[in-house]
Every structure is written in structure tokens, then in C-alpha cells.
Amino acid sequence: xxHPTRDDLERFFSPKSIAVxxxxxDLVTISGQSLSHLVTHGYTGxxxxxxxxxxxxxxxxxxxxLAEVPETPDLVLIAIxxxxxxxxxxxxxxxxxxxxxxxTSGFSETGGDGVALQKRLVAIAEKYNIGVIGPNCQGLIxxxxxxxxxxxxxxxxxxxxxxxxMVSQSGGFGFSVLNLSSLDGGLxxxxxxxxxxxxxxxxxxxxxxFIRDPHTEIIAGYLEGAKDAQRITExxxxxxxxxxxxxxxxxxxxxxxxKAAASHTANLGGAMxxxxxxxxxxxxxxxxxxxxxxxxxxxxxGKKLPKGNRIAIITVSGGAGILMTDECISxxxxxxxxxxxxxxxxxxxxxxxxxxxxxxxxxxxxxxxLSLINRTLQTxxxxxxxxxIAMINASLQGDIAEKIASExxxxxxxxxxxxxxxxxxxxxxxxAAYALLETAKIAxxxxxxxxxxxxxxxxxxxxxxxxxxxxRNEQPLIVTKTQSKHxxxxxxxxxxxxxxxxxxxxxxxEVTQEELASTREQALSIAKKIGxxxxxxxxxxxxxxxxxxxxxxxxxxxxxxxxxxxDEVLANAKVYSAKAHxxxxxxxEMLRGGTEAILGITNDPLFGPAVMFGLGGIFxxxxxxxxxxxxxxxxxxxxxxxxxxxxxxxxxxxxxxxHADIEALADAIVKLSALAVDLxxxxxxxxxxxxxxxxRGKGVKAADALIKPKVKR
Numbered sequence: 001x002x003h004p005t006r007d008d009l010e011r012f013f014s015p016k017s018i019a020v021x022x023x024x025x026d027l028v029t030i031s032g033q034s035l036s037h038l039v040t041h042g043y044t045g046x047x048x049x050x051x052x053x054x055x056x057x058x059x060x061x062x063x064x065x066l067a068e069v070p071e072t073p074d075l076v077l078i079a080i081x082x083x084x085x086x087x088x089x090x091x092x093x094x095x096x097x098x099x100x101x102x103x104t105s106g107f108s109e110t111g112g113d114g115v116a117l118q119k120r121l122v123a124i125a126e127k128y129n130i131g132v133i134g135p136n137c138q139g140l141i142x143x144x145x146x147x148x149x150x151x152x153x154x155x156x157x158x159x160x161x162x163x164x165x166m167v168s169q170s171g172g173f174g175f176s177v178l179n180l181s182s183l184d185g186g187l188x189x190x191x192x193x194x195x196x197x198x199x200x201x202x203x204x205x206x207x208x209x210f211i212r213d214p215h216t217e218i219i220a221g222y223l224e225g226a227k228d229a230q231r232i233t234e235x236x237x238x239x240x241x242x243x244x245x246x247x248x249x250x251x252x253x254x255x256x257x258x259k260a261a262a263s264h265t266a267n268l269g270g271a272m273x274x275x276x277x278x279x280x281x282x283x284x285x286x287x288x289x290x291x292x293x294x295x296x297x298x299x300x301x302g303k304k305l306p307k308g309n310r311i312a313i314i315t316v317s318g319g320a321g322i323l324m325t326d327e328c329i330s331x332x333x334x335x336x337x338x339x340x341x342x343x344x345x346x347x348x349x350x351x352x353x354x355x356x357x358x359x360x361x362x363x364x365x366x367x368x369x370l371s372l373i374n375r376t377l378q379t380x381x382x383x384x385x386x387x388x389i390a391m392i393n394a395s396l397q398g399d400i401a402e403k404i405a406s407e408x409x410x411x412x413x414x415x416x417x418x419x420x421x422x423x424x425x426x427x428x429x430x431x432a433a434y435a436l437l438e439t440a441k442i443a444x445x446x447x448x449x450x451x452x453x454x455x456x457x458x459x460x461x462x463x464x465x466x467x468x469x470x471x472r473n474e475q476p477l478i479v480t481k482t483q484s485k486h487x488x489x490x491x492x493x494x495x496x497x498x499x500x501x502x503x504x505x506x507x508x509x510e511v512t513q514e515e516l517a518s519t520r521e522q523a524l525s526i527a528k529k530i531g532x533x534x535x536x537x538x539x540x541x542x543x544x545x546x547x548x549x550x551x552x553x554x555x556x557x558x559x560x561x562x563x564x565x566x567d568e569v570l571a572n573a574k575v576y577s578a579k580a581h582x583x584x585x586x587x588x589e590m591l592r593g594g595t596e597a598i599l600g601i602t603n604d605p606l607f608g609p610a611v612m613f614g615l616g617g618i619f620x621x622x623x624x625x626x627x628x629x630x631x632x633x634x635x636x637x638x639x640x641x642x643x644x645x646x647x648x649x650x651x652x653x654x655x656x657x658x659h660a661d662i663e664a665l666a667d668a669i670v671k672l673s674a675l676a677v678d679l680x681x682x683x684x685x686x687x688x689x690x691x692x693x694x695x696r697g698k699g700v701k702a703a704d705a706l707i708k709p710k711v712k713r
Contacts, residue, residue, distance in 0.1 A: 006098060006099075006129060006130075006131040006201075007205075007208075007209075008098065009131075009201070009205070009206065009209040010209075010213075011074050011075075011098055011099065012074070012075060012098075012099040012131065012133075012140075012201075013140070013142050013145075013147070013191055013193075013209075014142065014145055014147070015045060015073070015074035015075035015099070015147070016045045016046065016074055017045050017046040017047075017048065017071060017073040017074055017075075018038065018043070018045060018046070018047055018048070018073055018074070018075045018076070018077065018149060019047075019048040019049075019050055019063075019066060019069055019073040019075075019076045019077070019097075020034050020035045020038075020047070020048070020049050020050060020076075020077045020079070021050045021051075021066060021076060021077065021078045021079070021080060021088050022050070022051060022078065022079040022080035023035045023049035023050060023051050023054070023057050023062065023079075024051065024054075024057070025054055025057050027058075030079050030103055030151045031051075031079035031080070033150075033151040033152075033155065034077050034079055034103065034139065034149065034150060034151050035047065035049055035057060035058060035060075036058065037148040037149070037150065037151070037155040037156075038147070038148060038149060039058050039059075039060075040148075041146045041147075041148040041158065042146045043146060043147055043148070044146075045074075046071070046073075047060045048060070048061075048063060048069045048073060049061075049062040049063070050062070050063050050064075050065065050066055050069065051063075051064075052064040052065070065091065066088070066091045066092065066095055066097075067091065067094070067095065069095070072095055072096045072097060073095075073097060074097075074098060074099065075097075075098075075099045075100070075101065075149065076092050076097050076099070076100045076101070077100075077101050077103065077139070077149060078100060078101065078102045078103065078104060079103045079104065079151075080104060081104070081106075082104050082105070082106035082107060082114070082117060082135075083117075085102060085104050085117070085121065085135065086117065086120045086121055086124060089102075089121055089124045089125065089130065089132070090124055092128070092130060093124055093125075093127060093128025093130055094128075096128075097130060098130070098131060099130070099131045099132075099133065099201075100125075100130055100131070100132050100133070101132075101133045101134055101137065101139055101140070101149065101150075102121070102132060102133070102134035102135035102136075102137070102196075103134065103135070103136075103137065103138070103139065103150075103151065104134075104135050104136070105135065105136040105196075106135075106136075107121070107135050107136060107197055108197055109136055109197055118135070118197065118199060121135065121199055122199050122200075125199065125200050130200070131200055131201050132199055132200030132201065133193065133194075133195055133196075133200065133201050134195065134196040134197060134198075134199070134200075135196055135197050135199065136196035136197045137171050137194040137195055137196030137197075138150050138151060138152055138171025138172065138174070138175060138194045138196075139151065139155075139171070139193075139194065140191070140192060140193040140194070141154075141155070141159070141175075141178065141189075141191070141192045141193075142190075142191050143159045143160070143161045143162070143188075143189055143190055143191065143192075144161040144190050144191070144215065150171075150175075150194075152171070152172070152175060154175040154176070154178065154179045155175075157179070159178065159179075159182045159188070159189060160182060160188040161188060161189075161190060162182075162187060162188025162189050162190055163188070163190055163215065163216060163217035163218060163301070164181070164187055164188065164189045164190060164216070164217070164218045164219075164220060164293075164297055165189070165190050165191040165192070165210040165213065165216040165218075165219055165220070166178065166189065166191070166192050166193075166219070166220035166221065166222075167192075167193050167194075167195060167203050167206035167207060167210075167220075167221050167222075168192070168193075168194050168195070168221065168222035169194070169195050169196065169198060169203060169222055169223060169224045169225075170194065170222055170224070171194040171196065173222055174192060174194050174222050175192060175194070176290070177192075177220065177222070177290050177293060178192045180290050180294075181290060181293055181294050181297075184427065185427060185434075186294050187218075187293065187294045187297040187298060187301075190213075190215055190216055191210070191213075191216070193206055198227065202226065202227065202228050203221055203223055203226060204226060204228055204231045204232065204235050207219055207221060207235050207239070207246065208235055208238070210244070211235070211238050211239050211242050211244055216244065217244060217300075217301070217303075218244065218245055218247065218297045218300055218301070219239060219244055219245070219246045219247070220246075220247045220248070220287075220293050220297075221246065221247070221248045221249065222248075222249045222251070223248060223249060223250050223251070223275075224251055224252045225252060225606075226606065227606070228606075229274075229275070229278070229604075229606035229607050230606065230607055230608050232275070232278040232279070232282065232284070232607075233278050233281050233282040233630060234282075235282070236278070236279065236281070236282025236283055236284045237282045237283070237468065239282075239283070239284075240282065240283040240464070240465055240468060243303075245283075245285060245296070245300050245461055246283075246284045246285065247285050247287050247292070247293050247296055247297065248279065248284050248285065248286055248287065249286075249287055249288075250272065250275045250276075250279075250286060271602075271604060271607075273612075273626075273628045274602075274604055274606075274607045274610050274628060274630065276628070277610060277627075277628040277629050277630055278607065278630055280464070280629075281629060281630060281637070282464075282468075283461055283464040283465060283468065285457055285460070285461055291450070292453070292457075295443075295445060295450050295451075295453060295454040295457075296453075296454055296457045296458070298443040298444075298445075298454065299418065299420055299443040299454040299455065299457070299458050300458065300461075301441045301443070302418055302420075302441045302442060302443060303441075304416055304417065304418040305418070305458065305461070305462040305465065306387035306388040306417065306418055306458065306459055306462050307387050307417075307462070308387040309332065309333045309334055309387065309459045309463060310333070310334055310335070310336035310337075310385060310386060310387045310388075311328055311333050311334070311335065311336060311386075311387065311388050311389070311390060311455060311459075312335070312336045312338070312358050312359075312360070312380045312383070312386040312388075312389050312390070313325060313328075313335070313358060313359035313360070313389075313390045313391075313392065314359065314360045314362065314373075314376055314377060314380060314389065314390070314391045314392070315359050315360070315361050315362070315391070315392035316361070316362055316363060316364060316366060316392065316393060316394050316396070317361075317392055317394045318355070318359075318361050320392045320394065320422065320448045321359030321361060321392060321448075322359070323448045323449060323452075324359070324390060324392060324422065324448035324449070324451060324452045325359060325452075326452075327448065327449050327452030327453060327456070328390075328452045328455060328456060331452070331453065331456030331460075332456060332459070332460060333455065333456055333459050335358045335359075336358055336383070336385050336386040336387065337358070337385055338356075338357075338358055338360075338380070338383055338385065338386070339383055339384065339385055342379055342380070342382070342383040343356050345379050346360065346376065346379055349369075349371075349372060349375050349376070350362055350365075350372070350376065351363055351365045359392075360376060360380065362376055366396075366400075366404070367400065370400065370403050370404065370407070371407070373391075373404050373407050373408065374407040374410070374411060377389065377391065377407070377408065377411045377419075378411050378414075381411060381414070381415045381417055381419075386417065387417065387459075388417055388418045388419070388420075388455060388458070388459070389417060389418075389419045389420075390419075390420055390421070390422065390448075390451055390452070390455060391408065391419065391420075391421045391422070391423075392421070392422040392423075392448055392451075393421060393422070393423040393424075393425075394423075394424060395423075395424045395425045395426075395429075396423070396425060396430070396433075397425040397426075397429035397430045397433075398429065398430070401423075401425060401429075401430040401432070401433035402430070402432040402433045402436065404433065405430075405432070405433035405434075405436040405437055406436060408421070408437070408442065409436050409437065409439075409440045409442065412440060412442055413440070418455075418458060419442055420442065420443040420444065420445070420451055420454060420455060421437065421442065421443070421444040421445070421451065422444070422445050422446075422447060422448040422450070422451040423444045423445070423446070424446050424447065467636075467640075470636070471634060471636055471637070474634045474635070474636060475634070476631075476632030476633065476634050476670070476673065476674070476677075477632070477670050477671065477673065477674040478632070478674060478677070478678075479507055479508075479671075479674040479675070479678055480678055481506050481507065481678060483506055484503040484506050484507070484675075484678075484679060484682075485679065485682060487499060487502070487503060488503075488679065488682035488683065488707070488709055489682070491682075491709035491711075492709065492711050493541040493542070493709075494541045494542075494544055494706060494707065494708055494709075495541065495706070495707035495708075495709060496539045496540060496541050496543075496583060496706065497537060497539060497586060497704055497705055497706065498514070498516050498539050498583065498584075498586050499707075500686070500705035500706055500707045501514070501702060501705050503675070503679075503707065504672075504675070504688065504702055504705055507671050507672070507674060507675040507678075508671045509668050509671050509672060509675075509688075509700075509702055510668075510699060510700060510701050510702065511701060511702045511703075511705075512588050512589050512591065512701055512702065512703050513530050513588070513589040514530075514586055514587060514588035514589065515529075515530075515586075515587055516539060516583065516584040516585070516586055516587075517566075517584055517585050517586075517587050518584045518585075520563055520566045520567070523536065523562060523563075523566050523585055523587050524559055524562060524563065526587040527556070527559070527562055527587050528559075530587065530588075530589050531589070532556070532557050532558065533555045533556055533557040533590045534556050534562065534587055534588060534589060534590055535552070535553065535554045535555070535556065535587075535588045535589075535590050536552070536553050536556065536562065536565055536566060536569060536585050536586065536587055536588070537551065537552045537553075537569070537585070537586045537588065537704075538551035538552075538569050538570065538572075538573040538582060538585055538586075539582070539583040539584050539585065539586050540573065540577075540580045540581055540582050540583060541581060541583075542577055542579070542580035542581055543573060543576060543577055543580050544706060548576075549572060549573055549576035549577070550569070550572040550576070551569045551570075551572050551573040551576065552569065553565035553568070553569055554590065555590055562587075566585060569585060570582070570585065588703075591692045591701060591703055593658075593692075593694060593695065594660075594692035594693055594694045594695070594698075594700075594701075595615065595616075595650060595651060595657075595660050595692070595693045596615065596616030596617060596690035596691070596692060596693075597613065597614065597615050597616055597665065597690065597691045597692075597693050597700075598612075598613070598614050598615070598616050598620045598626075598687070598688065598689040598690060598691065599611070599612065599613055599668065599669065599672055599687075599688040599689075599691050599702075600612040600613075600685070600686060600687045600688065600689075601631075601672065601675070601676045601683060601685060601686040602684075602685055603676070603680060603683055603684050603685065603710060607630055608630065608631070608680060609630075609631040609673075609676035609677060609680045609683075610628050610629065610630045610631060610676075611628065611629050611630075611631055611633050611641075611669060611672055611673050611676055612626050612627070612628050613626060613627050613638075613641045613642060613645070613665075613669055614626030614627065614645060614647075615645065615647040615650060615651075616689065616690045616691075619645075619646075619647045620689075623646070625645050625646045625647050626645065627640075627641040627642075627644050627645055628641075629641055629673075631673045631676040631677050631680075632673050632674070632676075632677050633669060633670055633673035634670065635666055635667070635670055638665075638666035638667075638669035638670050638673075639662070639666050641669060642662055642665060642666060642669075651665075651693065658695040658696070659695065659696045660693045660694070660695065660696065661693055661694050661695060661696050661697060661698055661699055661700060662693075662696070664693070664694075664698075664699045664700045665691075665693050665700055668691065668700050672686075672688070680710075681710065682709060682710055683707055683708075683709065683710055684708045684709060684710040684711070685707070685708040686705070686706070686707045686708070687705065687706050688702045688704070688705045689704055689705075689706075690703050690704060691703070
């Protein structure tokens, strides 16, 4: 059950009654903790321990079975041996319980018999429409309503209520994020839930709920793999429209990490390239550490998005200014160029030994003139070429810190441009200053690097939001073709180049001039028609790598050369694979000039069809310099794909190279996307390698292609 029919998760997070199956009087055990924490933290609803061994636990009557409980609980917690969980889940179904958290492990994450046990749980949950969380999870905390329904050391503490809600497939890590983020000067949470093996309510279901929750402002997630991954872009775009940034860990990205993820929660790690594509397309911000969640969350609390990526830096420390500059530039921002009017104004009060460039260094002169900060900040805020402002206040503390904070708060109240600070004074040395900033929701960080990283995340999110809004009315190309479907129907072997390029041509992607020859004489006739030089390639569904088979000859400039090459490539093909079926020899025009690129389709079982672009040769094969988008892809999205690879300058005239026909390349990507969507039931993979991108105005041509059909099992 990857997407439950239940969508009333408000009832899950705010249950009026909770039953604990397997409740124990031994309060240090998992089954004892789950009831104890609810009592200790002041849960105000009704509690029903269920265990035939006890008459009461912690002052609450204990019931021999769930059937004896006098009402249907909103939530049931199950903490018993794995072999008995299915029986108890069946009782929950008979009772009409809407939500069940299964703490117990020993299911598909262990393999073997655990897989069968988990399948049985899935069947029961679907039968009774139970929203199952878990198994193999650690529960939930609703900080705002003091509902601590879980186990572990983190449940022994109280936490301040905030506006961050998080879902995690890992219990231990997820709750450590809540714990560490809630420390002084951190980021307070509202809700935290763990999903474990995720047989029912999924990570994306919870994020969808957090988007609807009026009290959640920032969403965090820890994801090992999503079985409903095709929903990521939909969920991300919905969160973007609601103004709720999603901060997401995606782990299991290496081969070793994917193995660990499978053994941990039995989730499929999936292809990280496609997760990144989904995140990029929908504005989901990837995080790498708990500190990122705190730092990014704090700057997003201010609810001010920059209108561009131009940052101005004001500092009392030149070195710190350089450090922040490096961090911002390396993450895609640019230093704002101050207008001449702003520079002239700054000259009136910034000391001559300071700096009027960007970063603006006001030096230690602020100790003699506290108004210097206000006047400098106001001048920068008023500059139309500045989108956001970072201030570096070194370790200013005491009374001067409070006065400077007051000046900053006053200016910040007059602008919609985000302002954030790098301020290294210890909390005990500048409590009043930091309190003023907290009240005004002005983010402050102990280091320039952390401040710069947070600004870069804010800037990236704002840029994606602008891009999505600009693309709102842009429609993807939708094409329906019957001939291609006819070619691919019931195909079980690779579709070789000649037929593959016929399919490309039907979708409007230009291909090389070529014909298939079954004799040497036909090859000579075709070459004469096309014009020398030509290339020849053996065509066989059994020989995917023609170069490896030495079944390709390029640059054949005469009939004599072609005749000899024809016999040679056929002989080489037979040596390479004696049983290979040979369709013939493809005679093809030789392309001159242009830049080699590679386009592709992968039809992922989780995400569906996705389109890939990269430059040919070592760029794609060795450097992995490629970009992905989930289909359908619009023209502006195709342009973004092209521009984001590291080799992009090779297409734009670097080192005297001719400017490539980028618009024709983008058009080809859009047409390939239309093919991917139209043939999603027929194509598993498609490669165009190489695609020659000619000089500007001269188009593109596919020189080779291969299709792996989607075989029905």
C-alpha cells in the first residue's frame, strides 16, 4: 500500500485516544516506554494499555484485548513480537482503528521470512483501510500538543514548540535532528514522525499533510528511497505554492549506501540523478547535515525572499568578508555592484581607511560612531542593484552589541530584502542583542560560512520559485504516434540504429541520411546517392556495441574503400557474435564539424520516463557531466538542462569555438521528452550517441541511436 486512501492525518497527529498493545509495567522496555512517555509528558487524551498480564499500568486500567477497549482509539501503538503483529493488526481492523504505529522490527528489512510477514501486514492494512506507520519505526512526537508516542532516549526530554515539521524513514537519525536542532539558538520543531519500512503512510503522504497544516512553516525530511517517487515533483510544487520550503536529506546515494538502505528499511534507493532532478524541478532543497536544517530553517523563518542572487556584504572584518564572498560565489550567488550614487553616499561616513567596494568594510570605527551601521545598512538596502544583505559583526558584545542590533532591526523593518548576520559573540556575551534579532526573525550565525551557505539556499529557492512561476503557462509538447508503437509492440530485443532512428524521425528529431544495404552492390549504390565520404555500421539487435565488435568503418571516401570495408565489418560481426542476427549494413552520411552530445531516456520504475543530456566522449562517460529532468520537459527546462552542465562553455564559443545551435538542441530535448511520454509503455531506455550539435542556425543530427524495449513480465 504505497498511497493509502486515508488523508485525515490530523487525527493521527492529534489523537483523542491511544491504545498501546503490549504495554508493560517495565518502563525501560520499548513497550513500557511508549505508555510512560505519554503519561510523563502530560498527554490529555484517553489511554488504553492492552496486555492480559496486567490489571493496570501507571494508574490506567489495562485491557486483556483490544476488543475490550470501550471505544475505537484514534491511534494504536503496537510493541510486540513480529510473529504476533499481523494478528493484532487484524484486531485493529475489526475495531475500525484508523491509524496504527508498528514499532516492531523483523520484517522485510531482515529478508527471508520477514518479507512474507510484511506482505501479510500490507494485505490486512489494505483490507481494513488502516493507515499504518512502520513497521520498524520509532513513533512520533507532536511537540505542540505534548504527544510523545514512541521510545528512545530523545523521548525523555521536553522540547520547545516551533513551526518545523519533519518526517524521517530513520527513527534514530530523525529524532536526533529534532533533539540537536532544538538546542539554544537552534530551530524549534512542531511535529516529528518516523516511517521505517513504510508499508502504509509514506514520507510524501506526511509532507503533503505538513503542507496543509496551517501551523507548519518549514518541512524537513530524511529519505532513503520513495516507493511513490513519481509524486515528488507534485508534492514539491505544492509546497512551493504554499510558501513552505522542504529541506531534504536523500541518502543511499553510493552503491554501499544503497545496500545499507535496503538492509535498514527495505526501501529502494533509486537513482540519485532522478531524485536530484525531481528536487531541482520542484524546489526541494537538499541538505547534508543537521546544521544545514538549522541554518537554512532560520533564514527561511524571516519569510523574505530575494528578488535575485546579488548579495551585498557589510563587515567590520575584512578577512571574514572575503570568506563569506568565497562561500556565496561558489554556491551560485554574485556580489552586487553598488551604484555610483550609493558609493558617493558611503564616502560621506565610511572611514577613508575602510572599503567602499563590496564587501563594504566599515572597520572598527563603529566603536566611535554607532550610527555608522545604520547609515551603511540603509544605503545598501536602498541600492536597487542589491537583492540581499549579509552583515559580519565579528564578536561585538555587551551594550554596543544591543545598540547595533537595535539599529539593524530598525532598518530591516523598512525593507523586504532579506538581511542575515554573521555574529560570533557567545550567547552569554550578547543576550540582549540576540534576543532582539530573534524577535525580529533576523537570522544570525556564528560563522560567515554558515551565513553564506544559508543565503545561497535562500537564493536558490527564490530563483526556482521565479522559474516555476514563469513556466506556469508553458505547455510541454505532447505527441501521439502510432507507427513507432507498432515497431515496438512485443519487441523483446534491442532496436538497432536504423529502426531506432526511424522512430526518432517520426517525433521530429533530425537524423543522418542513411539506408540499409543487404549486399555490397546495394551499399555502393546507396553511397553514390548520399555522396562520399560515408560511414558503414553492421545492424543487429544482438550487437549493441558496434565499435567494440569492430563492425563500424568511418570516413570511407571511395567505392574501393567501401567495398573492402563492407566485407570486413560483416566478418568482424560474425567473429564477435557468431549467432547474431544481421539485419544488414547501414550506409550513412559522414557529418562534418559540430559538437558531439548525448541524449537519452530512462524509464524508471519509480519515477517514470526521464530525459538526460550531456556532452559526448569523456564528459558523459568519465566525468558524468550530465543533467536529468523528469518528463515532460518544456523548452525553458531544456535550456536549463543544457546550461547546468560543466561543459556548457564548449557550446557557447569557449576558446574560439563556434557557438553551437543551442536552440535546436533544446528543441531536440523537448521532442525526445514527448517521445518518452508517448512511448512510456514501450521504451525502457533510449540513447542518442552521438547527437551532433552544429553551429548556430544549422541544427542538430542524431548519428547513432539504440532503444531497449520495455519488456512485459
